[in-house]
Amino acid sequence: xxxxxxxxxxxxxxxxxxxxxxxxxxxxxxxxxxxxxxxxxxxxxxxxxxxxxxxxxxxxxxxxxxxxxxxxxxxxxxxxxxxxxxxxxxxxxxxxxxxxxxxxxxxxxxxxxxxxxxxxxxxxxxxxxxxxxxxxxxxxxxxxxxxxxxxxxxxxxxxxxxxxxxxxxxxxxxxxxxxxxxxxxxxxxxxxxxxxxxxxxxxxxxxxxxxxxxxxxxxxxxxxxxxxxxxxxxxxxxxxxxxxxxxxxxxxxxxxxxxxxxxxxxxxxxxxxxxxxxxxxxxxxxxxxxxxxxxxxxxxxxxxxxxxxx
Ligand SMILES: NC(=O)c1ccc[n+]([C@@H]2O[C@H](COP(=O)([O-])OP(=O)(O)OC[C@H]3O[C@@H](n4cnc5c(N)ncnc54)[C@H](OP(=O)(O)O)[C@@H]3O)[C@@H](O)[C@H]2O)c1
Numbered sequence: 001x002x003x004x005x006x007x008x009x010x011x012x013x014x015x016x017x018x019x020x021x022x023x024x025x026x027x028x029x030x031x032x033x034x035x036x037x038x039x040x041x042x043x044x045x046x047x048x049x050x051x052x053x054x055x056x057x058x059x060x061x062x063x064x065x066x067x068x069x070x071x072x073x074x075x076x077x078x079x080x081x082x083x084x085x086x087x088x089x090x091x092x093x094x095x096x097x098x099x100x101x102x103x104x105x106x107x108x109x110x111x112x113x114x115x116x117x118x119x120x121x122x123x124x125x126x127x128x129x130x131x132x133x134x135x136x137x138x139x140x141x142x143x144x145x146x147x148x149x150x151x152x153x154x155x156x157x158x159x160x161x162x163x164x165x166x167x168x169x170x171x172x173x174x175x176x177x178x179x180x181x182x183x184x185x186x187x188x189x190x191x192x193x194x195x196x197x198x199x200x201x202x203x204x205x206x207x208x209x210x211x212x213x214x215x216x217x218x219x220x221x222x223x224x225x226x227x228x229x230x231x232x233x234x235x236x237x238x239x240x241x242x243x244x245x246x247x248x249x250x251x252x253x254x255x256x257x258x259x260x261x262x263x264x265x266x267x268x269x270x271x272x273x274x275x276x277x278x279x280x281x282x283x284x285x286x287x288x289x290x291x292x293x294x295x296x297x298x299x300x301x302x303x304x305x306x307x308x309x310x
Pocket of ligand 1: 236
């Protein structure tokens with residue numbers, strides 16, 4: 001099979017398209033024929049050696065944490081939930097990769113993908129969708145009648161977060177750059193703030209949750225817009241606990257984890273028409289390096305996806 005692997009950490013040039021044997025599923029695992037694999041900023045962090053769970057002893061490594069594909073074979077004692085021929089989507093653990101014609105997935109990572117999506121759109125969902133889901137609901141404890149401020153609403157995670165929060169019934173405020181204001185409004189943001197023109201803390205007050213996909217100064221300035229008892233949840237840096245105490249709020253950073261049951265809930269929302277992934281650009285597998293550079297530099301709306309098979 002063709003697979004995009006790295007043998008050393010470095011820039012996009014370390015990505016190599018190679019011919020590898022098709023992996024064999026072990027006990028409880030599935031072999032999936034991959035149709036699409038999406039890109040996430042973590043892929044570049046892994047490639048650069050900046051992701052703590054992937055050290056040099058894990059190389060060579062096939063890249064990519066997401067896939068949509070078709071179950072090809074089942075390992076011994078694999079769960080009956082998935083059968084050969086099922087169309088699935090999955091977020092993979094960091095020890096394997098989706099930038100390949102075949103990939104091994106575990107039962108806890110994969111589930112049937114939304115019936116209403118093609119493989120490219122389905123492949124765009126898992127890691128970004130799970131990140132938004134866990135950030136808003138598991139860590140942010142978001143309830144229907146609450147107000148949430150989402151920083152970075154136009155990107156992969158942000159565009160799912162806006163739609164999940166709206167589907168829950170929350171009032172959604174988001175920050176983005178001017179080029180994406182119409183997009184974030186079109187997917188349900190009640191208020192959209194151009195972060196280059198306006199200071200969000202001059203406009204926003206008394207939110208129950210700040211969901212931070214930007215960090216730095218944006219995170220620091222966010223404490224002031226929270227209600228007492230509110231929560232700041234970041235995907236990036238550990239928030240300042242002294243500041244949190246001073247404002248009477250909780251603040252935390254988390255790392256997304258694989259979760260097939262949550263992917264089922266996300267699939268239900270998608271098939272109910274309440275959430276629609278946006279894929280801005282599709283690259284062939286062989287152009288994974290170009291695709292990673294595009295994601296890092298172009299600030300595309302929603303997601304960037306690799307087409308692995310027709
Ligand atoms: N902890 C975890 O488990 C986890 C999981 C997933 C992602 N992440 C991290 O979370 C971040 C978001 O991920 P993603 O996949 O959504 O990335 P992405 O698709 O690259 O989107 C990030 C968005 O943030 C916007 N942005 C940049 N500066 C901003 C600012 N000052 N204020 C508001 N928006 C700003 C950018 O668009 P514009 O500047 O054009 O508006 C961009 O679209 C990344 O840094 C990623 O590494 C962490």
